Amino acid sequence: MTHPxxxxxxxxxxDAAPTTGPLEGLGVLDVAVRFPRLGSEVSSDAVRHDLRxxxxxxxxxxxxxxxxxxxxxxxxxxxxxxxxxxxxxxxRKWQAVRDGGGxxxxxxxxxxxxxxxxxxxxxxxxxxxLVLDGAQAAAEVVGxxxxxxxLHEGADATRRSVEQAVLERRATGRGDAVVHVxxxxxxxxxxxxxxxxxxxxGGPVLPEFxxxxxxxxxxxxxxxxxxxxxxxxxxxxxxxxxxHAYRAATLLTVLGxxxxxxxxxxxxHTLADAVALQWPADSAAPSAVLLGGYGGVWxxxxxxAALRVDEPAARATGRSLGAGIVAPxxxxxxxxxxxxxxxxxxxxxxxxxxxxxxxxxxxxxDLVAALVAGPLGRGDRRRxxxxxxxxxxxxxxxxxDGAVRLAVxxxxxxxxxxxxxxxxxxxxxxxxxxxxAVVPVxxxx
Amino acid sequence: xxxxxRDAAVQLAVDPVACDGIGICSHLAPDVVAMDSWGFxxxxxxxxxxxxxxxxxxxxxxxxxxxxxxxxx
Numbered sequence: 001m002t003h004p005x006x007x008x009x010x011x012x013x014x015d016a017a018p019t020t021g022p023l024e025g026l027g028v029l030d031v032a033v034r035f036p037r038l039g040s041e042v043s044s045d046a047v048r049h050d051l052r053x054x055x056x057x058x059x060x061x062x063x064x065x066x067x068x069x070x071x072x073x074x075x076x077x078x079x080x081x082x083x084x085x086x087x088x089x090x091x092r093k094w095q096a097v098r099d100g101g102g103x104x105x106x107x108x109x110x111x112x113x114x115x116x117x118x119x120x121x122x123x124x125x126x127x128x129x130l131v132l133d134g135a136q137a138a139a140e141v142v143g144x145x146x147x148x149x150x151l152h153e154g155a156d157a158t159r160r161s162v163e164q165a166v167l168e169r170r171a172t173g174r175g176d177a178v179v180h181v182x183x184x185x186x187x188x189x190x191x192x193x194x195x196x197x198x199x200x201x202g203g204p205v206l207p208e209f210x211x212x213x214x215x216x217x218x219x220x221x222x223x224x225x226x227x228x229x230x231x232x233x234x235x236x237x238x239x240x241x242x243x244h245a246y247r248a249a250t251l252l253t254v255l256g257x258x259x260x261x262x263x264x265x266x267x268x269h270t271l272a273d274a275v276a277l278q279w280p281a282d283s284a285a286p287s288a289v290l291l292g293g294y295g296g297v298w299x300x301x302x303x304x305a306a307l308r309v310d311e312p313a314a315r316a317t318g319r320s321l322g323a324g325i326v327a328p329x330x331x332x333x334x335x336x337x338x339x340x341x342x343x344x345x346x347x348x349x350x351x352x353x354x355x356x357x358x359x360x361x362x363x364x365x366d367l368v369a370a371l372v373a374g375p376l377g378r379g380d381r382r383r384x385x386x387x388x389x390x391x392x393x394x395x396x397x398x399x400x401d402g403a404v405r406l407a408v409x410x411x412x413x414x415x416x417x418x419x420x421x422x423x424x425x426x427x428x429x430x431x432x433x434x435x436x437a438v439v440p441v442x443x444x445x
Numbered sequence: 446x447x448x449x450x451r452d453a454a455v456q457l458a459v460d461p462v463a464c465d466g467i468g469i470c471s472h473l474a475p476d477v478v479a480m481d482s483w484g485f486x487x488x489x490x491x492x493x494x495x496x497x498x499x500x501x502x503x504x505x506x507x508x509x510x511x512x513x514x515x516x517x518x
Contacts (some may be wrong), residue, residue, distance in 0.1 A: 070458035209460040211514070354461035363482075390481045397460040 014020065027249050027264045028130060028233040033122040034279070035253075035260045037440040040112070040121035040155045047126070048161060053167040054129035058240055061133045066305050068098070068141030070242075075235060077243035079312075081120075083251070084109060084191070084228030085292065086325040086398075087311050088234060093225065094141055096215035100223030102143035105199065107175070107219065107226040108135050110162075111152045111184055114293035116325045117250035117343050120229035122262040124149075124158045127163035132179065134232030136241045139177040142225050147179045150196050152186040159183070161341070188294075188349035188444070192397045193226050195351075206351045207397035228323070250309050254278045255327040255439065267310035275311060275328045287331045290439060292322025294342045294440050295402020298409040300336060334429045336417045338412035340365070340412040341374045341441050344401040348444030357400040360391035364407060370420065374425030383420060454492030456516045457501040461485070462510035473507055474500035485512075 031046045049057065064071060076091035097104050108131060108382060110120050135147045136143050149162050159181060166179045184190035184205040192207050193214060197203035200219045218224025230251050238246050249266045256278030265274055275286065286301045297319050307313060314321050329335050347361040367384040370376060384407075392404040411418055450482040457477055466485045471478040471493045475499045493501050 207462070209462045211460070355466045355483050356461065356481060359483040359485075360481075368457060387482065390487070394461060394481075394485075394487070396460070 005365045005382040027247065028123055028230065028237065029119075029127060029251060029262065029264045031145045032261050033118075033126060033127070035118040035121070035262065037255070037260060038115055038257070040118060040152070041157050042125055044120070049127055049129060049130055051172070052329070054127070058130075058133075059234070061136065061239070064137065064140040068094075068137075071137060071141055071235075071239050072098075074238050074243040074246070078238055078248065080231070080234055080238060081311060082227055083230035083234070083323065084193075085114070085320075087315075087320065090227065090231060093215055093227070094138065096213065097142040097144075099224045100143070100216060104139075104142045104144040104201075104225060105219045106135050106138045106142065106144045106147045106318070107224060108132075108147065108149045108154040108198055108229055108232055109191055109193065109196055110158065110224055110229045111186075111196070112151050112323070113188050113191035114295070114323050114325055115188070115328060116253060116255060116293050116439065117323050118253045118259065118260055119262045119324055119370075121155065121158050121262060123229050123233055123251070124151075125161045128161050129169070130233045130236050131229055132162075132165055132169060134234070134236035135179070135240070136176050137235060138225055138227075138232065142223070144225065145177055147177045148219070149179060149181045150191075150200070150202060151181065151183045152190065153183045153188050155183075163362070188346070189351055189397065189399060192399070193395060197224060198227060206353060207399075209396040223441075230324075248310065250311070250321060250324055252309065252324045253327050255325070265309040265349065267308045269309045269387075270305065271307045271309065271326060272305040274326050275305075279328060284331045286328035287333075288329045288335050290329065290338075290406075292320055293325040293327075293402075294346055294406060294439075294441075295398065296320070296322045296325065297405055298339070298413040300413055302335040329438055332429050333435070333438050334372075334417060334427050335410060335414040336368070336372050336421060337427070338437065338439050339406060339414075340368045341437055342439060343368050343403060343407060345441045345444050346399060346406075350399060352398070354395045354400075356391045356394040360387055361400055361403055363387050364403065365389060368407060368410075371421055372421070372427075374421040376422040434443075454494065454517075455498060456490055456492060457488050457505070458514055458516045459486055459488055460512045460514070462487075463510045464508075465510050466478070466508065469508055470504040470505055470513060471509065474504045477501050483505075 033046050057178050081087035122299050162251040179213050184199050190205045195205050195207045197218045198208045214224045251264050252274050253260050253262050254274050263275050290299050311321050343365040347365040350357045352358045364387050388404050391400045417428050468484055470486050471480045476495050481487050
């Protein structure tokens with residue numbers, strides 16, 4: 001099953017031969033993978049590494065020799081954080097589950113809630129064994145007999161790759177943890193950690209408020225290590241290389257006019273390098289960029305073009321890479337209009353469980369839509385600011401917080417647009433509605 | 446309006462998924478529970494003592510949805 005490799009990206013590699021170079025040259029994904037603007041069905045021919053190919057590149061995985069103490073130290077030393085968007089320190093999470101004393105569950109979360117993200121689909125479709133290696137290492141460290149890979153329903157290409165990988169590993173007869181593949185409905189919240197735990201425990205796939213951390217009591221009350229796909233793949237690399245040879249890197253999904261590209265970049269790269277992959281060299285620079293997806297932040301392009309692709313660097317500027325989505329906004333397009341569309345989707349994606357989200361988000365979305373249509377009524381801007389403050393931090397999950405972040409940064413970054421829309425009901429960019437969305441938004445399901 | 450824990454003492458907290466916005470809490474404990482624009486409780490997250498702790502304990506018991514609870518430390 002070898003396809004000619006169609007590569008795009010900063011480190012083009014012209015053939016599909018297994019990588020045999022030194023370990024430090026290897027990342028999670030040494031190819032760039034292209035996807036359509038929405039959905040997880042890949043549109044480029046990269047080569048999936050089966051178990052043989054994987055072990056040819058990395059060598060066979062070695063079980064933890066010391067009960068996992070070294071790996072825990074190494075995870076802490078390299079500062080690995082969760083790549084689902086929250087960037088919680090992995091070592092602390094693993095330690096908390098391990099303290100439960102066994103009988104734990106490892107959940108590999110591959111249900112990318114952010115519709116623009118495709119990095120986890122890319123990794124599971126092309127490097128599934130790296131993820132399963134990380135999950136198995138985690139199972140050994142925290143004392144788990146079961147690994148669950150959680151996916152969206154309808155993510156068929158991803159599911160096929162994972163199931164194939166599980167079969168390939170089973171055929172080796174190694175006594176690894178049992179891997180279960182489970183799916184949830186493909187909506188914005190089905191990758192939210194408490195919703196995953198609730199779904200796997202037999203409930204609806206909706207967020208719940210957890211008075212006890214998932215690490216202590218998660219799936220069916222068992223200590224649960226739930227992390228994002230990329231996080232497990234990175235943990236597998238740390239396990240292979242040790243802390244000294246590990247190369248920090250980040251998977252980004254960069255949005256373009258006709259598709260998305262998933263690439264792995266290092267802190268030596270900047271956001272400008274990422275955007276250049278999708279940006280015609282002869283066109284004007286973007287005016288702004290959306291970082292982290294619908295629940296992310298808008299930033300002026302000039303403020304972040306030189307930002308290193310590194311979560312600590314982003315945090316130092318008060319921003320976050322979130323789950324690694326980078327969506328550049330062309331200079332002549334209206335970021336407020338984009339924001340209004342996204343907010344409407346987020347409001348419709350609410351689980352309708354918490355009052356501030358159920359009532360507050362539609363109110364916010366309506367006011368931003370009214371602002372775009374303009375002119376804004378008396379007191380509407382004050383009401384919008386009050387509602388944003390009232391919604392922030394008051395849901396059972398982080399959906400409303402993300403929506404507030406999006407709206408607040410839009411009002412700040414697009415302040416010039418806000419003034420013109422609100423006073424005159426006009427758009428600085430002309431009505432861009434006919435041009436279609438820059439940031440694609442699915443129908444809320 | 447984020448309510449961050451600000452005090453190591455006892456705080457009143459709400460499970461927003463369980464809360465239906467019935468509003469008994471803000472009637473019984475006006476010094477501890479405020480209301481947002483839609484009638485859902487807003488809690489300051491500050492440590493409670495004396496009479497205000499007494500109010501908080503009363504509303505924890507009175508909430509028909511069992512959505513309120515006390516958090517220590």
